[in-house]
Each structure stands twice: as C-alpha cells, then as structure tokens.
Amino acid sequence: MNANVLLRGCDCAIITSPAALFYLSGFDQTDAVIVLTNSASYYLTNPLYEIAAKAAVGKEFVVKILSRKEIVDFLRTVIAREGSVGVEYEDMTLSRYKALFGEGELDAKDLSPLVAKMREKKSDNELSRIKTAEGIVDKAFESVLGLLKEGVTERQVKDALERKMLSLGADGMAFDTIVAFGENAAMPHAVSGARTLKKGDCVLMDFGAKYKGYCSDFTRTVCFGEPTAKFRAAYDVVLKAQRAAIDYVSSGGRNAKEADRIARKIVDDSPFKGKFNHTLGHGVGIMIHESPALSTLSTDTLADGMVFTIEPGVYLEGEFGIRIESLLAIENGKLTVIDRSDKEIYIV
Numbered sequence: 001m002n003a004n005v006l007l008r009g010c011d012c013a014i015i016t017s018p019a020a021l022f023y024l025s026g027f028d029q030t031d032a033v034i035v036l037t038n039s040a041s042y043y044l045t046n047p048l049y050e051i052a053a054k055a056a057v058g059k060e061f062v063v064k065i066l067s068r069k070e071i072v073d074f075l076r077t078v079i080a081r082e083g084s085v086g087v088e089y090e091d092m093t094l095s096r097y098k099a100l101f102g103e104g105e106l107d108a109k110d111l112s113p114l115v116a117k118m119r120e121k122k123s124d125n126e127l128s129r130i131k132t133a134e135g136i137v138d139k140a141f142e143s144v145l146g147l148l149k150e151g152v153t154e155r156q157v158k159d160a161l162e163r164k165m166l167s168l169g170a171d172g173m174a175f176d177t178i179v180a181f182g183e184n185a186a187m188p189h190a191v192s193g194a195r196t197l198k199k200g201d202c203v204l205m206d207f208g209a210k211y212k213g214y215c216s217d218f219t220r221t222v223c224f225g226e227p228t229a230k231f232r233a234a235y236d237v238v239l240k241a242q243r244a245a246i247d248y249v250s251s252g253g254r255n256a257k258e259a260d261r262i263a264r265k266i267v268d269d270s271p272f273k274g275k276f277n278h279t280l281g282h283g284v285g286i287m288i289h290e291s292p293a294l295s296t297l298s299t300d301t302l303a304d305g306m307v308f309t310i311e312p313g314v315y316l317e318g319e320f321g322i323r324i325e326s327l328l329a330i331e332n333g334k335l336t337v338i339d340r341s342d343k344e345i346y347i348v
C-alpha cells in the first residue's frame with residue numbers, strides 16, 4: 001500500500017505523526033509535516049534539520065525549510081487552495097488544528113485509520129529489520145540469565161539487558177524495559193525498581209530493541225529457585241494458551257478475535273479464570289503497539305505481511321505474574337515465529 005491511498009478520500013493529506021513521517025519519507029523529527037496533494041508532495045521542516053532532512057528524505061518529496069510560523073502559513077495556503085483536507089486525528093492537537101483551520105466546525109477528514117492500515121503490512125525490508133531487532137533481544141535474554149543471583153535488583157537486571165541490546169547493535173529500546181520479580185510481576189506493566197531477587201521468585205522480563213526504526217517485542221518468565229506447584233500449574237496454562245493461539249494462526253486461522261478467544265478460553269477453563277487481564281497481542285512495526293489488534297473486540301484479519309505478538313499471561317496479586325510473548329509474521333501465507341528462545345519452564 002503506498003501513500004496515494006491517503007488521497008483517496010481527500011484532495012490534500014497533512015501528515016504529522018512521527019511513525020507516518022518515518023514510514024513515508026524515512027525521516028521523522030518533531031515539528032516536521034508532510035503535505036500530500038495530487039500534484040506534489042512536500043516535507044516541511046525547520047532549519048535545525050535542513051542538512052539531515054535533505055540527506056534522508058526520499059526524492060519524491062520537495063523539502064522546504066521553514067520556520068514554525070512559515071509552516072503554518074504554508075499549510076493555510078494549501079488548505080485554502082485544495083478542496084477537502086485530511087489530518088491525523090490521533091496526532092493533531094486542538095491548538096494546531098485551530099491555527100490551521102480557524103474556529104469553525106471540524107471539517108477535516110480523519111486519516112488516522114488509513115495511516116494505520118497503510119503501515120499494517122510490512123515489506124521485506126521492514127520485516128528484515130524487525131527480525132534483526134528480535135534477534136538482538138533473543139541474545140540479550142540469554143546473556144542476562146547468568147546475572148540472576150540472590151540480591152540483584154530489578155533495576156540492575158534491566159540496565160544489563162539494555163546495555164546488552166545496545167552492544168548487540170540496537171539503536172535504542174522499543175519501550176521501557178520491564179524486569180519484575182515475584183509479586184511485582186503481577187502488574188503486567190510493572191516499573192523496575194529496588195526489589196531484590198529472592199529464592200522462589202519468578203522473574204518476568206518484557207523488552208524490545210529498536211533497529212533502523214523498527215521495534216521488537218519479547219517476554220519470558222523464568223524461576224529463580226524451585227517454583228511452587230501453583231506457579232508450575234499457571235505456567236503450563238499460559239504456555240498451553242500461547243501454543244493454541246499460535247497453532248490456530250499457523251494452520252491458516254486468520255481471525256484475530258478468534259485467536260484471542262482460543263487463548264483466553266484455556267485460561268478461563270483453568271483454576272486461573274479471569275487472571276489473563278489484557279489483550280492477546282498487537283501489531284509491531286515502527287511503533288511498538290500498532291495495527292492489527294488481537295483482542296476480544298478486534299475486527300482485524302491477520303494477513304500476509306503482518307507482524308504481531310501473541311502474549312497470554314496469568315497474574316495473581318501478591319504472588320506472581322507470568323507472561324510468554326512471541327513475535328510472529330505471516331510470510332507468503334505461512335506463519336513464522338521470529339523469537340527463538342525456549343519457552344519451557346526454566347529454573348535458574
């Protein structure tokens with residue numbers, strides 16, 4: 001899908017979200033704006049980025065170096081000249097909208113759903129960057145297991161993981177790394193802190209690298225010392241739920257809502273009913289969370305070129321949390337599991 005799709009419902013598309021700027025031009029930075037019309041495509045940016053933008057932005061764009069005020073003036077002129085205009089509702093602020101369109105009724109079309117669709121199916125080049133990013137996390141995971149010793153803090157393990165990802169070639173983190181011990185792992189998005197590791201704790205690690213603009217996403221939960229029977233039972237349920245959802249997609253199942261239902265039913269038919277309290281998965285690309293959605297409300301169909309996670313979990317307040325996350329791609333009709341690390345219960 002190329003940029004022209006954005007002009008299907010309007011004469012002029014104003015693109016402002018960093019993900020769409022990067023997707024369309026290969027270069028994003030704060031304050032840049034892409035303007036697409038049927039006759040020309042512009043990349044507007046300020047003098048701070050003149051040299052970088054001219055080097056990085058694709059040849060199909062006319063790069064214009066303008067002050068912030070001149071960018072607004074330029075956009076107002078284009079808006080006045082073109083018939084209908086589209087903007088990204090999910091990115092445009094009200095103050096910017098009013099500066100461009102005045103105080104009248106909202107009449108710009110919403111391009112956000114189209115922008116999400118446009119980015120949903122990955123090219124070979126995009127897929128290869130995502131695979132490289134996931135290869136980095138696989139290696140970082142393996143390297144950090146040796147650090148799990150009594151008394152180490154969540155924060156120390158997090159720092160080690162991030163240093164390892166950078167040394168393996170990551171350009172940065174795809175999101176804030178989560179390392180959570182024991183009862184802290186019951187919070188799906190725990191913040192890593194000074195909690196020290198004790199015998200019997202679970203260790204949940206959810207992290208991702210960014211490589212050439214693309215994200216990876218990975219979660220494993222390991223045990224430090226012998227786990228309880230309850231933990232083992234919960235781990236088995238999560239792993240079974242993940243395998244069932246992956247089997248469904250790999251055998252040609254393409255309904256994202258059904259994948260969620262299959263995994264959730266396994267948890268809900270177990271003693272851990274209701275303890276899988278988030279969606280099954282999400283698309284991954286330039287952004288860590290993007291289309292498609294694998295959830296109870298999803299209307300998405302999983303199709304060729306899509307990259308997405310399958311990450312069921314079980315979370316017991318005050319006790320432990322377990323999540324196992326894989327990154328998957330559909331390539332030429334076949335499902336590829338991109339992460340390679342083992343998923344069987346692992347006791348350090």
Ligand SMILES: [Mn+2]
Nearest residue numbers: 217309311325
């Ligand atoms: Mn994820």
